[in-house]
Amino acid sequence: MSFLGFSLVYGMRINLSVALVDMVSNKTVHRHNTTVHMKEFDWDTTKQGVILGSFFMGYMITQIPGGWIAGYAGGTRTFGIGLLFTSIFTLFTAPAARLDFLALIAIRIMEGIAEGFSYPAMHAIWSVWAPSLEKSKLTTISMSGAYFGTVIGLPLAGELTKRLSWSSVFYFYGVIGIVWYIVWFAIIYDQPCNHPTITPKELEYLRKTTPLGGGSVSPKSPPWKSILASPPFWAILVAHFCENWGFYTFLTTLPTYFSRVIGMDIEKTGFLSALPYLCLSITCQLGGQLADYWRSRNTFTTTTVRKLFNTIACFGQAIFLIITAQMKSKAAAVACVTIAVGFSGFGKSGYLVNHLDLSPKYASLLLGMTNFCASIPGIVSPILVGYLTTEEKPEQWTMVFYISSALYILGGAVYFFFASGEKQPWADGYECTKF
Template identity: 30%
Template structure:
């Protein structure tokens, strides 16, 4: 989020011939229509829209290339060391972004690609922590609390980033949040342990509780991978396809929400930023509540694990699909549109306790590798969905939005049908320790 917020301040679209390190005057209209001259607080650069697109995408380049390899490595290396090193690296590189921008756009692209590699190492390894630490009846709430940090971080940068750019200058967005990351990485190493048995501070009662809860779980990582069995596993494919389909509408929303609010509902850019932050706040809260509800139903034995996974996925797909299809018909009202978007994000968050964590049920010993594999499907959705949406809008601005929402619903529901038919919640034979056939 840092670069997305800072990029408008980094680019001088009005004076492309200015030297990169020169201060420039920015003209702003005040409420009385007069013009004020403000001196830029940081260097600006004459980057074309194409270069800006590459800069924003470069993080995904590293993540996409490193997803599967980092997932495999995560099963071989202590996740505590891998996550801590990746967080330290990512944060240190954030501090270097202003210097890289000054040195040249090529170096900045390389740096952002390296950040993408570090980021995906964190995403693939964090679930390995929960495999050892989270009892089955507490797993949903612990995972969703940690996942909600993605929304909270994005919300924080969205609210604070613009203010920092206007007051201190865009480099401080990277300095401040990079510094926070370094502080977190310094806390990570002394406070986090891979296994409860190795932790010096938790009580014996808590350690015994976790050990008893996980006694029957085969979660020790294996260097060899049953690739052939994985390819033939329909439960695994149902989870992977769910990652693709359920992120489709999310990427459409994150990529085009400000455009939709501005072009269709005629909301100014500042207000659209606030409304986007509101939706992230709703997602942050609803993800946590969904995890708490899932564990409540499991601990009280109201529903089985498979029923919870399928029910939460169904609600998290059907309701957002319905609300998204109705959006073009309520565009006359900003209030109704925002209500539909809030309900859509709130209900879609239930998928985090449904199909999106199902891979931990069917193959806990290969959690890191499968998580890396699922990130490939997520990133493919992040590439295809905005591209297709842009094509629809270029063909017909009026009907384009309707087609975007209809296609999003169709993709999401098709993934749901496949998941309901083929999903399972028990450890698969190929993921058990006694599996002999390897490739």
């Protein structure tokens, strides 16, 4: 269910990226026996960048509060309610766009606010449900749903746009999201000790093997000073920021790149844009399986595993984006972008799981803090891409690839020197409570 939830979360996040291509394209309209070519929405690339980035303006707001709420009130209800409201706001996206440019921005900001609870909430869930030597595997399986949702969502949005209309994309996801919430609310529980069908043997196993012993975090005030003075925490934050710069750059602008630069139609744009995320979803789960396999057999320490996967991800992406910038062949450019984004999946077993290593108790809050900063690229990157690619020429995209590559290298280097997979001195304290 969490896998499907993240699939919907990302489907609702990226559907505008595909729909927007059709919304601003020239269309043939017949009026009074005259053929007219016109755009439904006459937005330039800068305005399009603002629209795509507006989601993250709201997304940032609920990262830190979402981490605290999820840790205190429970991850499952926080995750579910956040997705429910995201679905409701998605239903209003098309009417808002037709009403006004600012109305569309406002509804996307509200979507971002609702969706901002998702990632911190999932860390709160796994802090009480995932055995210590299975947290990489379970976390990456769950969160790989986001990339699966992108794989399905991009071509699906293209098909819906081509066969029905761009607005059908938003109505489809809004309805499916509400249905998902009803099922989630009915069958998912916050804590193992509250689940009606868990056996005493299963509960005892979780008490012995989960970071919080199958219980929930206590509502004590977090050790803010210790967290902010922790080099391993800052290593995660920098890696998360740099990773998300490249990730959000391509998540929001790949359909535009493939349509305007590569020259594909709206249907093929959706399928081509999905290829990198198919690769990413595979490497994400592969990385999680390998990470916990090596940790369980003491092949490598947790610290070594986290650094290894993050280094592979960051430098692999940087290398292939630099190669992409030199490609003249459209097929080669598509292949290199696909491989580059695919390397990102290994990083999820590095920096993205690392919060659970440093402090199971405050993992949701830590993720909220790093994801708050890592959401800034979601706002800045689409606007910058729109500014750099005003003429939509291949050479203008070279700078886009170079900027992302430089940040990948920075994030990989900082994480390599300062990261840790060990539980920190300020991380202790938990209790099991009934809700």
